[in-house]
Amino acid sequence: MKIMMQKKDQQNTKKDSAAAICPECGKETDKTVKNVCPECFGKKLKLFELPEVLHARVCPQCGAHYHKSKWEDLGTPDEVAALTAEKNLFIPDEIENVTVGMHPHARSPYIYDVLVDIEGDVDGVTYYQNGKVEVRIKREACEMCSRRAGGYFEGIIQLRANNRIPSKEEVTDCLNLVEESMMTQLKKGDKLAFVTDTITFKDGADVYIGSAKAGRHVCKHIIEMRGGTVAESFTLAGMKDGKEVYRTTFAMKLPEFKKGDVVYFEEKVIEIKNCGKRVTGINLMNSSNFFIDSEHFKNTKLLGNTADAKETVLVSVEKNGIQILDPETFETITIQKPMGFNALPGIEIKVFKTAYGIFAL
Ligand SMILES: [Zn+2]
Ligand SMILES: [Zn+2]
Incomplete structure (x- = not known):
C-alpha cells in the first residue's frame, strides 16, 4: 500500500512553531499528529479497511443486482462492482474531509478489480492511500426473471374484433403495440411487465401477461391507437401465502368498422370517422355529421372503404x-x-x- 503525506494547514503549522522531537524517529518536527511527527503517524495509519474479495449477485437476464435483501436495478456490472466495494468500505471516524474514488476494471465478465483511492485529514494533515478489492459477480436469475421463466401470469388479454374476424395484419399490429407498451412499463419499473405466452388463432389472439397493471396500460394504448373497447373481469386462481390470488381477463374488442369504412345504416350512407364506444362519421347523402352509441349501431351493411x-x-x-x-x-x-x-x-x-x-x- 502506497502512503503519501503533505502538510495542509500552513497557519496551523506556524502556530505550533515550538519545535518538538518525534519520540519515534527522533527528528525535530514543527507539527505533530497524535504526539508523533506526521511521517511516523502516516506509517502506522490505516485510512480504510476493505476485504480482499467481495461477492455480488447479478441477474443475467435483466441486470438486476441483489442489494439489501431485494433485487434492484443498479446499473451496469461496473457500477455494481463499485457499489459493492463502497458498501464494504470502512473508514475510521477520526479521519476527516474524506474523499473516495472507485475505479472498477473488468478482469473477466465475472471478476472485477476495483481500485480504491482515499484521501482524508488527521489533525489537519492530509493523507492519501489506495488499495484494491476483487469483486466476484455471481450470475443468478432474479425473482422476477425466475417467475417469467416459470410461466407466471397475472392476466390474459383476449384480443378480438367486434362482430367480425380481425385481419392478420391487425393482429400483428396489435401484438406489436403490446410489446411496445410492455417495454414502456418495464422501463417505468414494473418488473412483471412481460409477455409470458401468445396464442394466435382465427378469431384473434390470447396474450398471457406477467402484470395485470401493465395489461391495463396495454389495452389503453391499443384503444388510443386503433379504437375499440375493453372489459375487465377477475377469476380466483388459487391461494398463495394465505391470500386469494386473482387473474384478470381483459376482453379487448377492436372496433367493428375502421376509419374510412362506408356503411349503409337506416337508409343512410355513412363514412366512418371513429368507431369506439361511440360511432362518429359523415352521412354522405347530405354531408351532415353522424354520431350514435355503438350499441345502437346495428343492422349495418359494409359497402367498402374510401381507400378504394x-x-x-x-x-x-x-x-x-x-x-x-x-x-x-x-x-x-x-x-x-x-x-x-x-x-x-x-x-x-x-x-x-x-x-x-x-x-x-
Ligand atoms: Zn517521526
Ligand atoms: Zn432478472
Missing part, C-alpha cells in the same frame, strides 16, 4: 349538384354536391360508387 375510392373528372358545378363522369360507364351524371365543395370543373375528384348512389368525397 375512384378518381373521375368533374364536369361542372351547379347550385345544388355536381356533374361527373360515372367512373365505370363514363356517362355524365349529376350527383349531390358535398357541403363546402369548391373544386373547379376539369379536375379529377375522388368518388365512391355504391348501390345507393355515387358520392363525392
Whole structure:
C-alpha cells in the first residue's frame, strides 16, 4: 500500500512553531499528529479497511443486482462492482474531509478489480492511500426473471374484433403495440411487465401477461391507437401465502368498422370517422355529421372503404349538384354536391360508387 503525506494547514503549522522531537524517529518536527511527527503517524495509519474479495449477485437476464435483501436495478456490472466495494468500505471516524474514488476494471465478465483511492485529514494533515478489492459477480436469475421463466401470469388479454374476424395484419399490429407498451412499463419499473405466452388463432389472439397493471396500460394504448373497447373481469386462481390470488381477463374488442369504412345504416350512407364506444362519421347523402352509441349501431351493411375510392373528372358545378363522369360507364351524371365543395370543373375528384348512389368525397 502506497502512503503519501503533505502538510495542509500552513497557519496551523506556524502556530505550533515550538519545535518538538518525534519520540519515534527522533527528528525535530514543527507539527505533530497524535504526539508523533506526521511521517511516523502516516506509517502506522490505516485510512480504510476493505476485504480482499467481495461477492455480488447479478441477474443475467435483466441486470438486476441483489442489494439489501431485494433485487434492484443498479446499473451496469461496473457500477455494481463499485457499489459493492463502497458498501464494504470502512473508514475510521477520526479521519476527516474524506474523499473516495472507485475505479472498477473488468478482469473477466465475472471478476472485477476495483481500485480504491482515499484521501482524508488527521489533525489537519492530509493523507492519501489506495488499495484494491476483487469483486466476484455471481450470475443468478432474479425473482422476477425466475417467475417469467416459470410461466407466471397475472392476466390474459383476449384480443378480438367486434362482430367480425380481425385481419392478420391487425393482429400483428396489435401484438406489436403490446410489446411496445410492455417495454414502456418495464422501463417505468414494473418488473412483471412481460409477455409470458401468445396464442394466435382465427378469431384473434390470447396474450398471457406477467402484470395485470401493465395489461391495463396495454389495452389503453391499443384503444388510443386503433379504437375499440375493453372489459375487465377477475377469476380466483388459487391461494398463495394465505391470500386469494386473482387473474384478470381483459376482453379487448377492436372496433367493428375502421376509419374510412362506408356503411349503409337506416337508409343512410355513412363514412366512418371513429368507431369506439361511440360511432362518429359523415352521412354522405347530405354531408351532415353522424354520431350514435355503438350499441345502437346495428343492422349495418359494409359497402367498402374510401381507400378504394375512384378518381373521375368533374364536369361542372351547379347550385345544388355536381356533374361527373360515372367512373365505370363514363356517362355524365349529376350527383349531390358535398357541403363546402369548391373544386373547379376539369379536375379529377375522388368518388365512391355504391348501390345507393355515387358520392363525392
Ligand atoms: Zn517521526
Ligand atoms: Zn432478472
